[in-house]
Amino acid sequence: MAGLVSSRGCHKIRGSQIRELLDSKLNVLFDCDGVIWNGETVVAGAPEVVTLLKQQGKKVFFITNNCTRPRASYVTKFIRLGFTDVAEEEIFSSAYCSAAYLRDVAKLQGKVYVIGCQGVVKELREAGVPIVEEDTNAPTGTIYDYPLDPEVKAVLVGYDEKFDFIKLAKACCYLQNTECLFLATDPDPWHPLRGGRITPGSGSLTAAVETASSRKATVIGKPSCFMFECIASQFNLDPGQSLMVGDRLETDILFGANCGLDTMLTLTGVSTLEEAHGYKDSDDPERKDFVPDYVVETIADFIEAYEEEEG
Amino acid sequence: MAGLVSSRGCHKIRGSQIRELLDSKLNVLFDCDGVIWNGETVVAGAPEVVTLLKQQGKKVFFITNNCTRPRASYVTKFIRLGFTDVAEEEIFSSAYCSAAYLRDVAKLQGKVYVIGCQGVVKELREAGVPIVEEDTNAPTGTIYDYPLDPEVKAVLVGYDEKFDFIKLAKACCYLQNTECLFLATDPDPWHPLRGGRITPGSGSLTAAVETASSRKATVIGKPSCFMFECIASQFNLDPGQSLMVGDRLETDILFGANCGLDTMLTLTGVSTLEEAHGYKDSDDPERKDFVPDYVVETIADFIEAYEEEEG
Numbered sequence: 100m101a102g103l104v105s106s107r108g109c110h111k112i113r114g115s116q117i118r119e120l121l122d123s124k125l126n127v128l129f130d131c132d133g134v135i136w137n138g139e140t141v142v143a144g145a146p147e148v149v150t151l152l153k154q155q156g157k158k159v160f161f162i163t164n165n166c167t168r169p170r171a172s173y174v175t176k177f178i179r180l181g182f183t184d185v186a187e188e189e190i191f192s193s194a195y196c197s198a199a200y201l202r203d204v205a206k207l208q209g210k211v212y213v214i215g216c217q218g219v220v221k222e223l224r225e226a227g228v229p230i231v232e233e234d235t236n237a238p239t240g241t242i243y244d245y246p247l248d249p250e251v252k253a254v255l256v257g258y259d260e261k262f263d264f265i266k267l268a269k270a271c272c273y274l275q276n277t278e279c280l281f282l283a284t285d286p287d288p289w290h291p292l293r294g295g296r297i298t299p300g301s302g303s304l305t306a307a308v309e310t311a312s313s314r315k316a317t318v319i320g321k322p323s324c325f326m327f328e329c330i331a332s333q334f335n336l337d338p339g340q341s342l343m344v345g346d347r348l349e350t351d352i353l354f355g356a357n358c359g360l361d362t363m364l365t366l367t368g369v370s371t372l373e374e375a376h377g378y379k380d381s382d383d384p385e386r387k388d389f390v391p392d393y394v395v396e397t398i399a400d401f402i403e404a405y406e407e408e409e410g
Numbered sequence: 411m412a413g414l415v416s417s418r419g420c421h422k423i424r425g426s427q428i429r430e431l432l433d434s435k436l437n438v439l440f441d442c443d444g445v446i447w448n449g450e451t452v453v454a455g456a457p458e459v460v461t462l463l464k465q466q467g468k469k470v471f472f473i474t475n476n477c478t479r480p481r482a483s484y485v486t487k488f489i490r491l492g493f494t495d496v497a498e499e500e501i502f503s504s505a506y507c508s509a510a511y512l513r514d515v516a517k518l519q520g521k522v523y524v525i526g527c528q529g530v531v532k533e534l535r536e537a538g539v540p541i542v543e544e545d546t547n548a549p550t551g552t553i554y555d556y557p558l559d560p561e562v563k564a565v566l567v568g569y570d571e572k573f574d575f576i577k578l579a580k581a582c583c584y585l586q587n588t589e590c591l592f593l594a595t596d597p598d599p600w601h602p603l604r605g606g607r608i609t610p611g612s613g614s615l616t617a618a619v620e621t622a623s624s625r626k627a628t629v630i631g632k633p634s635c636f637m638f639e640c641i642a643s644q645f646n647l648d649p650g651q652s653l654m655v656g657d658r659l660e661t662d663i664l665f666g667a668n669c670g671l672d673t674m675l676t677l678t679g680v681s682t683l684e685e686a687h688g689y690k691d692s693d694d695p696e697r698k699d700f701v702p703d704y705v706v707e708t709i710a711d712f713i714e715a716y717e718e719e720e721g
Contacts, residue, residue, distance in 0.1 A: 242571060242603065242607075242609050243603060243604070243605075243607070259575065260553060260575050261574075261575065262574065262575040262578070263572075263573065263574040263575070264570065264571050264572065264573040264574070264610065267573070267610050267614065268607075268608075268609055268610055271600065271608055271609075271610055271614075272607050272608065275606070275608065288621045288622055288624065289582065289621075289622045289623070289624070292553065292554060293554070294554075295586070296553075296554070296583050297579075297582055297583065297586065297622070298553050298579055298582075299575065299578050299579055299582055299618065299621075299622035300622065302621055302622075303578065303582075303618045303619075303621040303622035304618060305621075306617040306618050306620070306621040307610065307614045307615060307617050307618035308614075309617070310599045310600075310610075310613055310614040310616075310617040311599055311600045311608070311610035311611065311613075311614035312600070313599065313600070
């Protein structure tokens with residue numbers, strides 16, 4: 100790739116440099132929030148970028164740690180925000196991938212005890228993974244006598260606004276069986292809400308279960324590699340021909356580094372160029388994997404790259 | 411102390427060796443569960459031991475990470491289990507000490523947001539520390555709009571069977587103010603229940619709040635030193651003249667080591683002599699503080715020690 104500096108350069112690129120990079124890749128993986136939208140606001144130009152990449156013959160994927168929506172609901176959101184050509188099969192959420200892991204990797208013979216929202220439950224049902232059905236209207240007893248299902252062979256923890264002490268206690272009791280799998284959808288510690296508030300993330304609930312059970316969860320979401328393995332196995336991707344585009348250095352960029360992908364930071368989300376340079380200048384070798392190969396202001400810069408070429 | 415081997419010896423003692431050790435101390439601090447009782451069953455001889463030590467002019471204290479009962483309720487339990495001479499002032503729970511910390515050390519000017527049970531709430535009220543009163547019957551809103559009290563200047567997390575997502579989210583929102591104190595009653599990750607079940611401990615709930623708030627709690631209970639400082643300031647104790655007796659190496663014995671006390675493991679609770687020797691033989695310097703100076707089968711051995719002397 101003549102004209103581009105070496106990898107992990109945190110190199111700000113535009114125009115023909117972007118075009119050159121994209122020409123060297125077959126697959127582009129986008130994080131969603133902070134990259135193609137912020138909440139319910141689309142990043143200007145993002146729908147055009149997706150269409151353009153597809154016209155150029157690229158495979159495009161959307162990979163999100165958010166476990167609150169099933170894939171079908173993401174399709175609706177893409178359409179609502181002006182995307183015209185995103186298919187359900189291109190969307191990989193931590194909920195979908197958790198269900199895929201239990202079905203295809205763990206080949207679970209038994210039920211899952213779920214701490215999680217409807218996005219997680221729906222994906223598990225869709226994948227045919229049996230879950231513990233609880234009668235939420237019936238009293239579940241005290242911590243001394245709530246019922247435990249002997250068929251439970253896995254505990255899955257994700258974002259759950261109905262998380263409570265009894266759910267935590269049940270998860271820990273299931274996990275006393277060392278053969279019971281322990282999964283978490285994603286490691287996100289918290290999420291910003293409007294008005295400066297924050298809401299606890301899956302990682303926060305997982306920390307409670309980990310502490311009380313003296314066990315560590317297998318985390319499905321970024322930065323662990325499983326979500327890439329999930330896409331790669333379905334679409335036969337080569338890491339060397341794939342680019343990961345994200346807005347969070349500690350999640351998206353580390354994920355790309357962990358999976359052997361080239362990485363691009365876009366500045367429309369959480370992390371800043373200063374933070375990226377901070378990691379680059381750090382003496383801590385573990386922080387080097389937080390340094391992106393490339394940086395763009397916004398993925399809308401992709402449009403200009405192709406226009407320049409054609410102009 | 412002729413006749414006794416050097417400190418951190420994990421030295422099993424009885425008879426005159428116990429007598430010699432006790433003669434060299436003015437103060438004896440007992441952990442409760444696993445030392446003087448197990449749940450609702452008294453350790454045989456424990457009431458006599460307390461009386462005997464007091465007759466010998468020792469100051470005796472009870473120091474527990476359990477935050478579920480106020481001190482007055484402990485007095486009732488002592489009487490129920492056959493103790494005749496234990497005073498409320500001799501009982502130091504993590505709930506009492508948390509209230510004392512907020513009143514006397516932090517000198518809190520504002521309210522406390524409490525995740526915790528009635529033991530914690532009652533001790534705070536007793537100490538005159540204002541807490542956020544919540545109408546538990548009223549809907550508290552969604553995570554987007556629940557009310558926050560601007561007078562909150564501290565968050566205190568303890569064991570709470572009514573812990574839920576909204577409490578977690580509120581605690582994190584309060585902690586976004588870096589001037590808001592963050593305390594935890596104790597670090598206990600879980601507790602055993604009858605029937606092989608476990609229940610999550612304060613440490614588990616604290617882990618969730620710590621992860622979601624990106625902050626670390628100041629932990630009041632053992633093994634941190636505050637509970638000893640609390641006793642020492644009220645009763646003018648000299649660490650060198652004090653003995654800590656406990657059943658958990660990682661909590662009680664480490665606490666004693668942290669506070670500069672001689673330590674004694676009793677084998678009526680959780681930890682075993684083998685575990686103590688394992689820490690002694692370990693190459694990890696951090697584990698040396700888990701090694702007790704002395705070991706007894708049960709504190710009832712204290713009775714024999716005094717009988718031998720007098721016989």
